[in-house]
Amino acid sequence: MAWPKPSIMTFIADVFAGEATQPATPIISGLLGHNPDQEKWSYCLTAAADEFQLAFGGDVWTEGFKFTLLYNAGNDMRKAACDMLAANLFAINSKFQVSVLPLDWGTGILPLIKTNNCANYIVGWQADYPHAHNFAQPFMHSTGVYAEYQGYGYPYLDNLIEEALLETDPATQLADYYEIQEIYMEDSPGFMLYQPLGRRYFTKYITGFYFNPMIPGNAGPLYYMSKSES
Secondary structure (H helix, E strand, O other): OOOOOOOHHHHHHHHOOOOEEOOOOOOOOOOOOOOOOOOOOOOOHHHHHHHHHHHHHHHHHHHOEEEEEEEEOOOHHHHHHHHHHHHHHHHHOOOEEEEEEEEOHHHHHHHHHHOOOOOOEOOOOOOOOOOOHHHHHHHHOOOOHHHHHHOOOOHHHHHHHHHHHHOOOHHHHHHHHHHHHHHHHHHOOOOOOOEEOOOOOOOOOEEOOOOOOOOOOOOOOHHHOEEOOO
16 A cells, blocks of 8 residues: 655655754753753554554444544644645545634634543644743643543642652652653553744844743843844
């Protein structure tokens, strides 16, 4: 069987022009606690087909499934990801039918998520503060905003996330976050698509810029920046 080509790396190359990376877990690159050697999911539809044939004693393969994959309307990058996933699932088995539906975030997707009436959707996360906990807690703690919507989380993992936040020994804290990332890959409550990169362009007359990852999309720390005469 000839499988379609799109993969996460194809998605990053085509949609982001290579200006993104593939994360393994919610604890992204740039944070203390991120494990750069954490295993990531790779693109292998043959292996995916093998797993589908085993699911529910083979019923998934023979009966197929239908579901709707939601993304926030107007987000072309997420639309592309949804379309690629739908195409690949259909190529594995024509009984795997995925509809892609754009909805408004605040009035469409969010109410469905909050009432547990939305099984599959794409979301993103903007950090409140630059710490691994601000990514582990929302995605993996049973009271985290996304984990709670998914019904994901359990006492051992909750305790580990809380202990990692309060741990004062750097080596122990790092080990805790490495274990948290291993658990995420093992449980796979979701999968990470991309961590976008970015560029800022200034003329040679602008000085004082420094990078602050907590203010992406802005020109920079304007209070410290200045412009000389052109």
